[in-house]
Amino acid sequence: MTSLILFRETISTYQRHGWQLCDVLLRPETHHALSAEEMTATFAPAPVRITDFDAVWFQRESGARGRNAYELRLVAGNPYALFEIFEPDEAEEDRADVRREMEARMSDRANARHDATT
Secondary structure: OOHHHHHHHHHHHHHHOOOEEEEEEEOHHHHHHOOHHHHHHHHOOOOEEEOOOOEEEEEEEEOOOOEEEEEEEEOOOOOEEEEEEEOOOOOHHHHHHHHHHHHHHHHHHHHHHHHHHO
16 A cells, blocks of 8 residues: 555544644655645645654544643554643643654654564
Protein backbone atom coordinates (compact mmCIF):
# COMPACT_ATOMS: atom_id res chain seq x y z
CA MET A 1 0.00 0.00 0.00
CA THR A 2 1.40 3.41 -0.89
CA SER A 3 2.06 6.12 1.66
CA LEU A 4 -0.61 8.37 0.17
CA ILE A 5 -3.28 5.68 0.57
CA LEU A 6 -2.19 5.04 4.17
CA PHE A 7 -2.32 8.76 4.93
CA ARG A 8 -5.77 9.14 3.38
CA GLU A 9 -7.19 6.11 5.19
CA THR A 10 -5.73 7.22 8.51
CA ILE A 11 -7.02 10.78 8.17
CA SER A 12 -10.46 9.60 7.07
CA THR A 13 -10.76 7.20 10.02
CA TYR A 14 -9.78 9.81 12.58
CA GLN A 15 -12.05 12.48 11.08
CA ARG A 16 -15.02 10.08 11.23
CA HIS A 17 -14.43 9.96 14.99
CA GLY A 18 -14.29 13.72 15.44
CA TRP A 19 -10.53 14.28 15.29
CA GLN A 20 -9.11 17.30 13.48
CA LEU A 21 -5.91 16.98 11.44
CA CYS A 22 -3.51 19.61 12.73
CA ASP A 23 0.01 18.71 11.52
CA VAL A 24 1.63 16.34 9.03
CA LEU A 25 5.12 14.89 9.45
CA LEU A 26 6.81 13.40 6.38
CA ARG A 27 10.07 11.64 5.74
CA PRO A 28 12.06 13.35 2.95
CA GLU A 29 11.44 10.34 0.68
CA THR A 30 7.68 10.53 1.21
CA HIS A 31 7.65 14.29 0.67
CA HIS A 32 9.59 13.86 -2.56
CA ALA A 33 7.27 11.08 -3.80
CA LEU A 34 4.09 13.16 -3.36
CA SER A 35 3.11 15.89 -5.76
CA ALA A 36 2.09 19.31 -4.49
CA GLU A 37 -1.46 18.60 -5.67
CA GLU A 38 -1.60 15.30 -3.74
CA MET A 39 -0.33 16.98 -0.58
CA THR A 40 -2.79 19.86 -0.86
CA ALA A 41 -5.73 17.55 -1.55
CA THR A 42 -4.82 15.23 1.33
CA PHE A 43 -3.37 17.50 4.02
CA ALA A 44 -4.63 21.07 3.54
CA PRO A 45 -4.88 23.22 5.57
CA ALA A 46 -2.57 21.35 7.99
CA PRO A 47 1.11 22.32 7.77
CA VAL A 48 3.62 19.75 6.54
CA ARG A 49 6.99 19.30 8.24
CA ILE A 50 9.93 17.12 7.25
CA THR A 51 10.96 14.57 9.91
CA ASP A 52 12.51 11.11 10.03
CA PHE A 53 9.12 9.33 10.16
CA ASP A 54 5.68 9.60 8.54
CA ALA A 55 2.97 10.62 10.99
CA VAL A 56 0.00 12.88 11.56
CA TRP A 57 -1.10 14.95 14.54
CA PHE A 58 -4.79 15.03 15.44
CA GLN A 59 -6.61 16.91 18.15
CA ARG A 60 -10.13 17.13 19.55
CA GLU A 61 -11.93 18.22 22.67
CA SER A 62 -11.91 15.60 25.39
CA GLY A 63 -14.76 15.65 27.85
CA ALA A 64 -16.87 18.43 29.22
CA ARG A 65 -14.11 20.17 31.21
CA GLY A 66 -12.51 21.88 28.21
CA ARG A 67 -9.61 19.47 27.92
CA ASN A 68 -7.89 18.84 24.58
CA ALA A 69 -6.69 15.46 23.41
CA TYR A 70 -3.77 15.13 21.01
CA GLU A 71 -2.76 11.99 19.20
CA LEU A 72 0.38 11.46 17.16
CA ARG A 73 -0.26 8.58 14.74
CA LEU A 74 2.53 6.81 12.89
CA VAL A 75 1.52 6.21 9.29
CA ALA A 76 2.89 2.76 8.54
CA GLY A 77 1.75 -0.77 7.82
CA ASN A 78 1.73 -1.47 11.57
CA PRO A 79 -0.07 1.44 13.23
CA TYR A 80 1.22 3.01 16.42
CA ALA A 81 0.03 6.10 18.26
CA LEU A 82 0.89 8.27 21.24
CA PHE A 83 -1.87 10.07 23.12
CA GLU A 84 -1.95 12.98 25.56
CA ILE A 85 -4.71 15.02 27.20
CA PHE A 86 -4.09 18.65 28.14
CA GLU A 87 -6.03 20.56 30.76
CA PRO A 88 -7.54 23.87 29.64
CA ASP A 89 -5.27 25.90 31.93
CA GLU A 90 -1.99 24.37 30.69
CA ALA A 91 0.31 26.90 29.04
CA GLU A 92 0.88 26.51 25.31
CA GLU A 93 4.63 26.39 25.93
CA ASP A 94 4.15 23.36 28.21
CA ARG A 95 1.90 21.71 25.63
CA ALA A 96 4.49 22.31 22.91
CA ASP A 97 7.19 20.73 25.10
CA VAL A 98 5.06 17.61 25.60
CA ARG A 99 4.32 17.38 21.87
CA ARG A 100 8.06 17.64 21.07
CA GLU A 101 8.76 14.84 23.56
CA MET A 102 6.05 12.74 21.92
CA GLU A 103 7.64 13.33 18.51
CA ALA A 104 11.03 12.25 19.90
CA ARG A 105 9.49 9.05 21.30
CA MET A 106 7.75 8.41 17.98
CA SER A 107 11.01 8.94 16.12
CA ASP A 108 12.73 6.39 18.37
CA ARG A 109 9.90 3.90 17.83
CA ALA A 110 9.73 4.42 14.06
CA ASN A 111 13.48 4.16 13.63
CA ALA A 112 13.63 1.01 15.79
CA ARG A 113 10.99 -0.54 13.51
CA HIS A 114 12.92 0.55 10.43
CA ASP A 115 16.19 -0.85 11.79
CA ALA A 116 14.50 -4.18 12.58
CA THR A 117 13.28 -4.55 9.00
CA THR A 118 16.56 -3.68 7.29
